Amino acid sequence: MSAITGIYNINDEPIQMEQGRKLMQALERFPADDASVWHSHNVFFGCHAQWITPESVGELLPYYDSERQLAITADAIIDNREELFERLGIKRDRRKTMTDSELILLSYSKWGEESPKYLIGDFAYMIWDEKKQQLFGARDLSGYRTLYYYRDNVRFAFCTTIEPLLSLPYVEKKLNEEWLAEYLAITGPINTASESTTPYKNVDQIPPSHSFVVRGNHIKLTRYGFLNARETLKFKSNEEYVEAFQEVFQEAVISRLRARRKIGAQLSGGLDSGAVVGFAARALRDSQQKIHTFSYIPPKDFVDFTPNYMIANETPYIQSTVQYVGGIIPHYLDFKGRDSYTEIDSYLDVMEMPYKFFENSFWIKGIFEAAAEQGIGILLNGDRGNFTVSWGSTYDYYASLLKRVKWVRLFQELHQFSSKVGGPRLGRLPIVAGVAFPKLEQMLSPGSGWRLPSMINPDFANKSGVYDRLQEYGINRKKGWVTDLGIYREREIFFERLFPWNTGNALTTKLSLRYGLWKRDPTNDARVVRFCLSVPEEQYVQNGMDRALIRQSTKGYLPDEVRLNQTVKGVQGADWVYRMIPFWNKFLKEAELLTQDGITLQYLNGEVIKSALEKARQGPKIELATDPEYKLLVRSVIVYRFMKKFT
Structure with missing residues (x-):
């Protein structure tokens, strides 16, 4: 619930308090309920605290336990408090007021380096x-909170954000070309495959799921845990799976409702955020506490160009959820006058690095602003749901049935699926076959495997060896994402490896700090993740229903219009080109300057950018919001702006 920072002089030199003050001053850009420091001979800790939970009000951080001779500074909300109370033997009269940082410290005192x-x-x-x-620290399993550090032979400095570390006199602000090469070469949504690097040569980050020890001039990183299935669940009926899911999901939601201020939630017209809101509203019903929901919608004059199976304005589905669930104060936000282009500098300031999700940037930050204005302390969301609670792709499951020669089950499923969404049953077999045998599909339709344009200068790519490095991580050069091993293996890799997590979590941490509220995701709870990975695949697709487990588990929590909707999919950010129309010429002029900037073109692919620029000069066509060249041009301008920080 805080921004934390500190310095450890490895060579035993006394701390220069001026350097500690520099770190704390750099954190003053964020709102705080308290700011305190602690230091001993060669160690300095600081905390720029935001009181989010009831227990955190008045919390002393950094905190020194003289009995155990341990000091802690923490940015943390711990969700399994009751379990820890029992394991640690905490007396009942202490439990209500005990802070999360005290729990962490007691856990370390009992279990040492195993404590995370x-x-x-x-x-x-x-x-x-x-x-x-020695210093000991850790970052949570999925890295939902960030922790950056600098080290050399005589000192170790750390902070929740990067900029304060760059204020130290011995930290040189230098571009990390290895990071940039990966960022530019990967055409998908992730930043890099290296989970510990940053855009700054001298600043690294502690990877998710890792603890570390700094003793003398040695640092030891240890992966302490994995988000994986411990064993496959085997219940007797669908109802038992539903009951078990509801129990673990409700626990995850309730543990995220500890807030001293109001509860908020992002709400779309879909299942993930709807499930979170539905379970949260039921948990708060007895206390008569209402949830503020925040929903992004396009401006009224935006004309939806998306196919009929997609919808850019999800208002009807959102309203249906609000009315059915009850106990909700809804906020429908069209952010008229805001756009992805004029937000670039603000986002670079927040992120401290380039970013790729520009289509949604204006409304993601806008929701945080609106939530802060309403006095929200916890902002719930369901961002991780696609990989956990709402897992279940019909075509991928049907493809697995085809490959396993489960003909009877396949035709039964195709019949039921067609009866729900319409269309001929056998007419879907070619699609299923294409998913099951992608190489055959590419041979029959060679134009279908088109390649996304890459931003990276080919000479820079060769010099940096980036493609060989990405291949070692299993990233497919053509697809720009993980593998050709199929969606099931990709899901496993998503939780085995760490690189997909840093991008979104950097945004979550830094927006939380900027607006003094915490974004929290029950679909990312370790207990929920492990449960969902343990559920047999046939529970996720059955009787012609995709995402079957969450659809069945939200009966009574969500309206059927939302819960059983398999025909229309919401698409967010479809209006980004429309919003940029007033600034299109300014955008083109900046892109033109980019094509003339020799320093930037050492890294970016000038020919690809010029081609994209020619298309953009034909005028802003809102129906090209998904066009890869349009997207590449905006991403290139974002990198161009970031590169100016080093000139």
Whole structure:
């Protein structure tokens, strides 16, 4: 619930308090309920605290436990408090007021370097162990909170954000070309495959799921946990799977409702955010506490160009959820006058690095602003739901049936699927076959495997060896995403590897700090993730229904119009070109300047950018919002702006 920072002088030199003050001053850009420091001879800890949970009000951070000779500074909300109370033998009269940082410290005192394994929640923290003369810290399993650091032979400095570290006199602000090469070469939504690097040569980050020890001039990184299935669940009926899911999901939602201020939630017209809101509203019903929901919608004069199976304005589905669930104060936000282009500098300031999700940038930040204005302390969301609670793709499952020669089950499923969404049953077999045998599909339709344009200068790519490096991570050069191993293996890789998580979590942490509220995701809870990975695949697709488990589990929580909708899919950010129309010429002029900038073109692919620029000069066509060249041009301008920080 804080921004944390600190310095450890490895060579035992006394701390220069001016450097500590520089770190704390750099954090003053964020709102805070308290700002405190602690230091010993060669260690400095700081905390720029935001009080989010009831227990955090008045919390002393950094905190020094003189009995155990341990000091801690923490950015954390721990969700399995009751379990830890029992394991640690905490007396009942202490439980209500005990802070999360105290729980972390007691866990370390009992389990030492194994302690992060016992923690569930969103956290990054640092502990100074005076007896062992070492720093120990950890970042949560999916890295929902960030933790950056600088080290050399004589000092180790850390912080929740990057900019304060760059204020230190010994940290040189230098571009990390290895990071940039990966960022430019990967055409998909992730930034890099290296989970510990940053855009700055001298600043790294602690990877998700890792703890670390700094003793002397040595740092030891250890992966302490995995988000994987422990065993496949085997219940006797669908109802038992539903009951078990509801139990674990409700626990995850309730544990994220600890807030000293109002509860808010992002709400679209879909299942993931709807499920979170539905379960949260039921949990708050007895206390008569209402949830503020925040929903992005396009401006009224935007003409939806998307196919009839998509919808850019999800208002009817959102309203249906609001009316059915009850206990909701809805906010429908069209952010008229805001756009992705004029937000670039603000976002670079927030992110401290380039970003690729520009289509949604104006409304993601806008929802945080609106939530802060309403006094929200916790902002719920369902961002991880596609990989957890709402997993279940019909065509991929049907493809697996085809490959396993499960003909009877396949035809039964195709019949039921067609009866729900319309269309001929056998007419879908070619689609299923294409998913099952993608190489055959490419041979029959060679134009279908088109390649996204890459931003990277080919000479820079060769010089950096980036494609060989990405291949080692299993990233497909043509697809720009993970593998050709199929959606099931990609899901496993998503939770096995760490690189997909840093991008979104950097945004979450930094927007949370900027607006003094925490974005929290029950679909990302470790207990929920492990449960969902343990569920047999046939529970996710059955009786012609995709995402079957969440659809059945939200009966009574969501209206059938939303719960059983398989024909229309919401698409967010479809209006980004429309919103940029007033600034299109300014955007083109900046892109033109980019094509003349020799320094930037050492890294970016000038020919590809010029081709995209020619298309953009034909005028802003709102129906090209998904066009890869349009997207590449905006992403290139974002990198161009970021590169100016180094000139």
